[in-house]
Amino acid sequence: MWHEYHGNIHLHTTHSDGTGTFDEVIDAARAAGLDFVYATDHNVLVRSQEEGYRRGVLTLVGQEVHDVHRVPQRNHLLCLGVRQDVSHLAPSPQSLIDGVRRQDGLSFLAHPVEEYTALMPQHYSWEDWNVSGYTGVEIWNYMCGFRGFITSRLRALLVALFPHRFTVGPVPDMLRKWDELTQSRAVVAIGGTDAHAWRFRMGPLERCFLPYLHCLRALNTHILAERPFLGANGELDASAEPVQHDHQLLLSALQAGHCWVGYDLVAPSRGFRFQAWQLPDGELPPANGAPHAIMGDTLEVPTPGRRTCFRVQVPRLAEIRLLRNGRTVARQVGRELFHQDPAPGVYRVEVWLERWGKSRGWIFSNPIYVRR
Template identity: 35%
Template sequence: MIYQYSGVVHVHTSYSDGSADFKGIAKAAYKSGAKFILINDHDTLDGLHQQGEQYLHEVLVLVGAEVSPRQNHFLCYDISSVPCKKQQPAKYVEQVYEQGGFGFLAHPDQKENTIFRGSMHWDNWDLDMPVGLEIWNYFSQWMTSFESIRGLLISFLFPKAILSPPQPETLQKWDLLGELRPVPAIAGVDAHGGRQFGWIPNILSSYRYQFKTLRTHILSKEPLQGIVQNDRKIILSAIKSGRSYLVNHFAGHVKEFFFYLQHLNDKWHMGEEVMHRSGMTLNVILPEKAHLKLIKDGKVFLQSCTKAIQLPDPEPGVYRVEVYKGCIWRRPWIFSNHIYVRPDPDSGYSS
């Protein structure tokens, strides 16, 4: 049996530039239906040291950090200290992995906003560590969704409409990296709360509102038990390995989504690598009928308005799924992590 849990990733608190403490943020997460939140305050673990990781309002609060130079921001987890941001990116990323942690390139292709200026994209992807990617970032999309005061007003009036799919260049890089190694992906909210951005109407900038945007849903073979250390291990292991999928909750809530590879009684889920063998089937089951795209090696392999597909004998490749709510008016809804079907060197197959 596979358990699925919805959480909010990339949250800032009053320990850096957020507007609420752990309790206030956990309460907002509970009201939005999240089971866990991942804190990423800028260049500090003060929240971890002063409050620790804990269940609050039935939500598990886990604490990482965001290394935050002018650009090349890095979300990191399972660390005991935050590397200094006044180093080359490769160095602070390396220091995260040296202490047993892991991380994700934050908003790696963020564009510059013509009104507020400044860009926080990644300009160095040549890293030796097995980093993941934050392929979807709500606040980054909101900040770059307008190029004029008129556009800013439209974003205020129709905030749900500005949430577009992950940027094509990010998806392209992600797919290419996936041909070399597993590359886990997350969706980040980049939530700061209301009071820090007084020029944004509070209803649009509150934690509760922002937690209803992008979610990262993890997969686990074990249920969460309400025990911090046990559940922490389950959640971080799933995030680290890409056993997860990403959801735009503006388009619709998701209780269950299935994307897996099967051979006889064996199943492989998102984030997993498997050697190609004959007789496999690739399966996708959606919460409801929607526009489904199966992506193989960065290209659309098939697409259909359906609730489920089954692909017999898939060839080696890097597979993922994109789902758009509706079959006519399509809104980005679900983006899966990859399943990696690697060639069997003894089969003579050449990709």
């Protein structure tokens, strides 16, 4: 029995270069119906001041760490579950990752593969790909994803005013890189909005680019937790125990890859499931039985005469693609997809939905790994 929660993992407040306070972020999270927010201000850790169940929202604090003296700026790392500031380790990405692990924290490479244009040449991609031991990658950074569309000043204005018209999914090179990384080990995918709610001027008007409420409605990470959150009824005030308990459940789900990235602005992705059973040839998975694996899990290669049966369920009619090692092996327009496969590989799901005149990437699951 899995318990689904969703929230926003990568955002900035006035503790670094965001324009909103925690209270403003929490207002937006409540309005967006989120279960949790995980703020990651640059190179500071403000847990003791800000963490807790705040107006029913599990509010957590990590940090986004990078070496401020590096030229050019690269290698941003999201550090979750750390008790002490790790920003002094930033000059060596490997030491930083190791430092997060020593605190039983999780680390995700932030916006590791970015697009950029002649007008917007700045980018903050990951460069030190020889590092090891990190938990995963942010396969979709919502804010950075817009940079590649900004090829002229007019386009910049249009992106600022109508962002939903542009976004179609993660940067394709990022997905290719992730598929390459998962060939040798489990690499957990998350999505982040990188919300800053920056303000800009257009003549006499001041506008906000990607306000918190927009971001928190747009791109979320959905988790499947093994037990229910203690604070999920929204009645608790800031007593420490449920916060620690629920924080740990969230970290465990992320570490296991029991999560997917949902572009919820297109449609709520709540209820998505990707499960697998290993059964004799031709046998269908039980309608309500517990699966042998969910996203993030690893199965052995099936023995001769047996196959891995994948079942994908989506909350509304959409194009479901099952990929093995980055290539589509099954495709179905519907609310469910079944596929039986004897082959080893890294199986993951993408779901695409027609919206605003285009097919949009809606759901990106973590893989089920079938390995020898």
